[in-house]
Structures are given as C-alpha cells and as structure tokens.
Amino acid sequence: MKAKAAVFREIGVDMKIEEVDIDEPQANEVLITTAACGVCHSDVHFAKGSILGPVPTVPGHEPAGVVEAIGSEVKSVAVGDHVIACTSMFCGLCKQCLQGRPYLCMDRRQCQRKRDDTPRISIDGKRITQFADLSAFCEKMLVHETAVVKIDNDIPLDSAALVGCAVTTGVGAALNTAKVQPGSSVAVFGVGGIGISIIQGARIAGARQIIAIDVVPGKLETAMKFGATHTILGGPDSPDGDPVKAIKKLSRGGVDYAFDAVGMPQLVQQCLYALAPRGLAVVVGAIPTGQKLEVDPGHFYLEKSIMGCFMGSNRFHIDALNYFDFYKQGRLDLDSMVTDRFGLGDINEAFALLDGGEINRAVITF
Numbered sequence: 001m002k003a004k005a006a007v008f009r010e011i012g013v014d015m016k017i018e019e020v021d022i023d024e025p026q027a028n029e030v031l032i033t034t035a036a037c038g039v040c041h042s043d044v045h046f047a048k049g050s051i052l053g054p055v056p057t058v059p060g061h062e063p064a065g066v067v068e069a070i071g072s073e074v075k076s077v078a079v080g081d082h083v084i085a086c087t088s089m090f091c092g093l094c095k096q097c098l099q100g101r102p103y104l105c106m107d108r109r110q111c112q113r114k115r116d117d118t119p120r121i122s123i124d125g126k127r128i129t130q131f132a133d134l135s136a137f138c139e140k141m142l143v144h145e146t147a148v149v150k151i152d153n154d155i156p157l158d159s160a161a162l163v164g165c166a167v168t169t170g171v172g173a174a175l176n177t178a179k180v181q182p183g184s185s186v187a188v189f190g191v192g193g194i195g196i197s198i199i200q201g202a203r204i205a206g207a208r209q210i211i212a213i214d215v216v217p218g219k220l221e222t223a224m225k226f227g228a229t230h231t232i233l234g235g236p237d238s239p240d241g242d243p244v245k246a247i248k249k250l251s252r253g254g255v256d257y258a259f260d261a262v263g264m265p266q267l268v269q270q271c272l273y274a275l276a277p278r279g280l281a282v283v284v285g286a287i288p289t290g291q292k293l294e295v296d297p298g299h300f301y302l303e304k305s306i307m308g309c310f311m312g313s314n315r316f317h318i319d320a321l322n323y324f325d326f327y328k329q330g331r332l333d334l335d336s337m338v339t340d341r342f343g344l345g346d347i348n349e350a351f352a353l354l355d356g357g358e359i360n361r362a363v364i365t366f
C-alpha cells in the first residue's frame with residue numbers, strides 16, 4: 001500500500017515527502033497507522049552525518065499509533081490497539097536476551113526481513129532502508145512484533161510516543177543503568193528530551209539532590225519544573241563558573257551519579273571529575289563517531305567509574321507499562337515534555353529547531 005514518508009537521501013540535503021510502498025505484514029509483523037513520532041537527536045545526528053548508516057532511508061524511531069493489521073503469528077497486539085514502538089526489538093534466544101538484556105540483543109536480524117525478501121518499504125520496487133528497523137516519519141509503519149507494546153487507549157498518543165526513545169532512554173538511564181539510590185545526589189548535563197527524562201527518573205528513584213547543567217538559561221527553568229533541585233549555567237561566560245567546582249560545592253564534595261545527556265567528550269570528563277569517590281558517570285548521549293575521550297586517570301584511584309548506556313538498559317515491554325503507571329499517577333510528566341508539534345511536511349524545520357537547541361521535544365503528528 002502507499003504511504004507518505006520523509007525520505008532522507010543525502011547528508012546536508014533536506015528530506016522530501018515522497019510516496020513509498022509499504023508491504024503486507026508477514027507472520028511476526030505488525031502494520032501500524034502512525035499517529036505521532038518524536039524528533040530525536042539521533043535522527044538529527046544521522047541527517048548531519050555524525051552517525052552513519054545506509055541511505056535512502058526514512059528516519060523516525062519514537063512513534064505511537066494504531067494497529068491496522070497483524071501477521072498470522074502475532075499474539076501480543078490486535079487490530080485497533082493503541083501502541084508505541086521502540087527500536088529495542090529482540091530475538092529472545094541469544095545470550096544477552098536470555099540474561100535479561102534484550103536491548104543488547106545480538107541477533108537482531110531475526111527481527112528484520114532477509115536481504116532477498118521483499119523489502120518492508122520501497123519506492124518503485126527499490127529498497128528503502130528502515131531506520132532503526134522502524135522508519136516512523138511515515139504514515140504507516142511495518143515492524144517486528146517485539147518492537148511494539150500495547151498501551152491504554154486513554155493515553156494521548158503524542159505524549160505516549162516519547163516513551164519510544166527519550167523517556168525509555170532517560171528514565172531507564174536513572175532507574176536501570178545507574179540504579180540511582182534514594183537519598184543520593186545526581187548531576188545531569190544537558191536538559192533536552194533525554195536530560196529531562198533522566199531528571200524525572202532520578203526524582204522517581206528518590207534522589208535527594210538533582211543538579212541540572214545547561215548552556216541555555218531557559219532550559220534550566222524547565223529542569224526545575226521536572227524535578228531538578230539546583231541548576232548551573234554552563235558555557236565559558238557563565239556567572240556560575242566551572243561547572244565541576246559548582247557541582248562539588250553544591251554536593252559537598254561530589255555527586256554520586258553524573259549523566260552526560262548530550263554526548264560530548266568534554267561533558268563526560270566533567271561528569272567524572274564532578275563525582276564523589278565511588279561515584280558513577282553514565283554516558284547517555286551519542287558521541288559523534290571519530291571523537292575520543294581523554295580523562296585524568298587519577299580519578300580511578302577514587303574508585304570512580306564511567307559506564308555506557310544504550311537505550312536506558314530497557315526491557316521495553318516491562319518498562320513502558322511501568323512508565324505509563326507513573327504517568328497516570330502524576331509522577332512522570334510526559335505532556336509538558338512536548339513543546340512543539342509539526343506536520344510531516346515541516347520535518348526539516350523541526351530538525352533544524354532541535355539541532356539549534358531551541359526546543360525540548362518536537363513531535364510530528366499525522
């Protein structure tokens with residue numbers, strides 16, 4: 001069937017809205033009518049060439065929608081169900097899956113079509129690569145069943161979409177990856193969709209102190225609304241000075257956890273340096289390919305750690321439903337995270353605004 005999609009063909013060239021062909025669902029696949037999809041920095045990184053992948057493709061990996069058709073083997077959702085989707089699909093049988101880490105699945109090919117099979121998305125019979133195995137900036141999505149979770153019908157789909165990436169990544173970074181302890185102190189560098197989600201995760205975990213750092217003053221105000229207890233303005237001309245010193249002063253010697261929600265080597269360094277002994281620095285943002293980390297190894301005498309984080313160490317089918325419980329209890333604010341809404345035709349504008357750091361979360365609505 002035909003559907004309109006934002007097709008990315010070349011770095012630095014605006015996406016065009018093109019008509020693509022979406023195939024019928026095979027046994028384990030779900031066809032979804034897309035209702036909303038958040039714009040994530042990973043999409044923008046890809047469009048700018050700082051994360052590389054095959055083209056042409058349709059970006060978008062933070063979607064919500066309604067199930068339109070299912071394959072013969074699909075059991076977890078039915079036609080008409082409201083769903084969200086996440087790129088953390090899994091085979092269920094590899095070592096990582098069996099050890100409870102499906103987000104690190106080693107055999108993701110099981111969730112993709114074979115190379116010689118009919119492609120899920122095509123134009124004039126030519127394959128369009130499915131970005132993140134989702135390609136959600138399209139009126140319809142054809143995805144593997146494990147990518148999809150049914151949600152309650154009373155949850156607004158544009159808010160729900162954010163759980164597909166930003167919220168799962170950020171809240172998960174605090175609750176799953178770092179396992180933030182009640183009464184602890186936390187620093188979060190970067191107050192975008194991921195940073196706000198980390199702040200909310202730390203608040204849900206019962207952190208005593210949550211320090212938000214950003215170079216945009218308005219974002220610090222936003223951070224306070226979502227649960228930050230203190231803010232520090234970063235950047236060379238900041239009246240707050242060196243953020244590491246400011247964090248150490250506020251936390252009486254260093255924080256227990258520090259998160260880089262941006263993906264910059266300099267921020268990872270500051271995360272490590274701002275920790276108390278035994279503290280944990282978590283790299284959540286995607287550092288562009290080719291950049292290197294350099295840190296003073298003296299910090300390791302204090303048993304500080306740096307660890308990676310992929311998609312909030314999620315078990316999406318468990319986490320997403322828990323997050324909607326928090327949402328309904330008023331403990332996880334999804335609605336205020338959506339600051340801007342665009343139609344599919346305005347997608348290039350949405351990318352530019354997110355890249356310029358002017359907005360928090362833009363959602364493309366269909």
Ligand SMILES: [Zn+2]
Pocket residue numbers: 040041042043061062165166
């Ligand atoms: Zn994302």
Ligand SMILES: [Zn+2]
Pocket residue numbers: 090091092093094095096097098102104105106107108
């Ligand atoms: Zn697996």
